[in-house]
Amino acid sequence: MLKILVIEDEINIAKNIKQILDLSDFYTIIAQDGQEGIELAKEENPDLILCDIMMPILDGYQVLKELKKDAKIESKPFIFLTAKSDRPDFRKGMELGADDYLTKPFSPEELLNAVEIRLQKQAKIQEKNKQELNNLSLKIQKSLPHELYTPLNGMILSANLLNEYAESMSVEEIKEIAQTLLESSRRLHTIGEKFILYIYLELILTNSDKLKEIRSHNHQCLTKTILSTFSQIQAQKLHREEDIVLELEEMTINMAETDFYKIVTELLDNAFKFSQQGDKIKILTNISDDNLCNLFIINQGQGMSIEQLKKITNFLPFNQGLDYADGFGLGLVIVKKILEIYQGSMMIESFVNNETIVHIILPQGSLFD
Numbered sequence: 001m002l003k004i005l006v007i008e009d010e011i012n013i014a015k016n017i018k019q020i021l022d023l024s025d026f027y028t029i030i031a032q033d034g035q036e037g038i039e040l041a042k043e044e045n046p047d048l049i050l051c052d053i054m055m056p057i058l059d060g061y062q063v064l065k066e067l068k069k070d071a072k073i074e075s076k077p078f079i080f081l082t083a084k085s086d087r088p089d090f091r092k093g094m095e096l097g098a099d100d101y102l103t104k105p106f107s108p109e110e111l112l113n114a115v116e117i118r119l120q121k122q123a124k125i126q127e128k129n130k131q132e133l134n135n136l137s138l139k140i141q142k143s144l145p146h147e148l149y150t151p152l153n154g155m156i157l158s159a160n161l162l163n164e165y166a167e168s169m170s171v172e173e174i175k176e177i178a179q180t181l182l183e184s185s186r187r188l189h190t191i192g193e194k195f196i197l198y199i200y201l202e203l204i205l206t207n208s209d210k211l212k213e214i215r216s217h218n219h220q221c222l223t224k225t226i227l228s229t230f231s232q233i234q235a236q237k238l239h240r241e242e243d244i245v246l247e248l249e250e251m252t253i254n255m256a257e258t259d260f261y262k263i264v265t266e267l268l269d270n271a272f273k274f275s276q277q278g279d280k281i282k283i284l285t286n287i288s289d290d291n292l293c294n295l296f297i298i299n300q301g302q303g304m305s306i307e308q309l310k311k312i313t314n315f316l317p318f319n320q321g322l323d324y325a326d327g328f329g330l331g332l333v334i335v336k337k338i339l340e341i342y343q344g345s346m347m348i349e350s351f352v353n354n355e356t357i358v359h360i361i362l363p364q365g366s367l368f369d
Contacts, residue, residue, distance in 0.1 A: 002119065003027045005046040007037030007063060008081060009055045013104070017050065020108045021115070034058025038066050041073050048077045048119060050102075064096050075125075075209065077118035129206055148191065154184035194330050197262070201337035214256075214341060220365045221257045223295070224250045226264060227283055234268050238277075245282040251293040254365035255342045263338055266331040267297045267358055274356070275301030287364070295360040304350040335360075 004026050008014040011032065018028040029044055031037035035057045041049060049067070053060035060080055067073045080101040099118050102111060158181045166174065204210050227248055235241045253260065271281045279300035286294050332348075339346055344362040 001025060001027045002048070003029065003044060003046045004115065005029045005031065005037065005041055005044060005049045007031045007034065007049065007051040007055070007060070009033055009052060013052075013081075017111065020111055024112055026115075034060065034063040037063050041067055042070060045072060046076065047122070048079070048115060050079050050081055050115075052081045054083070061092065061096060064098060068097055075122075077122050079114055079118060148188065151184040151187040151191065155181055155188070158184070191330075194334060198330065198334055198337065201334065201341065204341055205337065211341065215343065218365060219254045219256050219342075221253045221255050221260050222250065223253055223260065223285060223293070224248045226257070226260060227285065227295075230261070230264055231268060231281075231283055234272060235281075238272055240272065240277055240281075243275075243277065243279060243281050245280055247282070247284045249286045251285055251287055252365045253293045253362045255338075255344070255362060259338050259342070263335050263360065266335050267360075270331060271297055271299035271301075271356075271358075275299045291364055293362045293364055295362070297358045297360075298355060300355050303352045303354045303356050304348075305352050 004021055006014055006017050006021075006028060008017065008030070009032055014030045014032070018030055021028040029040055029046065031040045034051075034055050037049075037051060038058070040046075051060045051063055055063075058066075060082075064078060064080075067076075067078070074097075077099045078097065080098050081104060082101055083104050099121075100114055102114055158177045161177055162169075162174070169177075204214070228246055231244050231246065232241065235244045268281075268283075275281060281300075282296070282298040284294075284296040284298070288294055332346075336346055338344075339360065339362070342362060344360065346361075347359040348356065349359070350356040
């Protein structure tokens with residue numbers, strides 16, 4: 001039986017609503033003021049909330065604001081009950097996140113119709129989210145073994161060698177095997193972190209409210225410093241300072257700095273990984289005539305075929321010659337997911353045994369709110 005919370009300070013109206021809902025096989029709870037309504041909502045976790053606007057202690061707007069802070073309640077359908085004289089305030093209620101409103105006095109049919117429409121819509125959203133989570137689960141089940149097998153096999157083989165032959169090995173041989181174990185465990189840790197990030201991004205993309213919240217925020221990420229600083233740090237670690245070529249135009253993009261950092265991390269990591277010392281890695285930025293921000297990361301190296309590019313979204317290994325254990329395909333999928341959140345895009349052009357060009361396009365951020 002679906003549970004409905006009615007927050008209404010006029011007791012006769014509240015009783016009438018309860019009677020109508022009870023006769024339609026709903027379980028109805030009544031709160032006589034806003035504060036009690038908040039407490040009952042958190043305690044009872046109703047499937048839908050009907051709330052008057054003008055009430056003592058806390059009005060309907062304050063109730064809605066408070067409930068939107070509770071992750072368990074925020075997505076529940078919320079319908080305002082309002083007198084005809086309150087009609088100019090409808091927009092305020094909708095902007096705060098109300099799903100609908102009923103104007104007093106209303107008929108039993110109007111009440112039940114509003115309730116049924118919102119419950120049906122909520123059921124469809126829940127079913128869609130359930131299906132998307134199931135699809136995500138299947139994706140992970142299929143792709144995770146491919147990512148885990150290589151480092152796990154390296155760890156198992158090294159452990160077996162130590163277990164069988166440690167007594168007859170030299171110190172140098174033991175150190176060499178220990179180094180293999182350390183590298184494999186680090187790879188496994190990196191893969192785990194990437195999968196956690198991938199799941200987090202997928203959950204954001206399936207949560208329309210969270211997605212809307214992120215996109216509505218005016219981010220002001222300055223790209224030049226991040227690109228120049230991080231590329232030099234990565235190059236120094238690999239003793240490839242001479243390989244970096246920067247042609248950077250200052251851009252302010254509409255993306256959180258932490259997310260832009262993740263994109264840069266993945267793309268530069270791949271650029272270094274799939275090129276040799278002495279091969280140039282170019283990082284270019286510019287603003288196009290249509291006010292879009294462009295980032296190009298170009299590396300000379302082994303490149304990819306069309307078939308290999310297609311396999312990226314399926315997390316499939318390209319061939320045994322690539323060090324796929326570090327999650328090359330998954331890293332690019334993470335980049336694509338972040339870009340999808342911020343309504344950006346990515347294009348990849350690659351030529352086998354030549355070069356790979358990754359082109360990122362993002363909307364500009366404003367320097368003024």
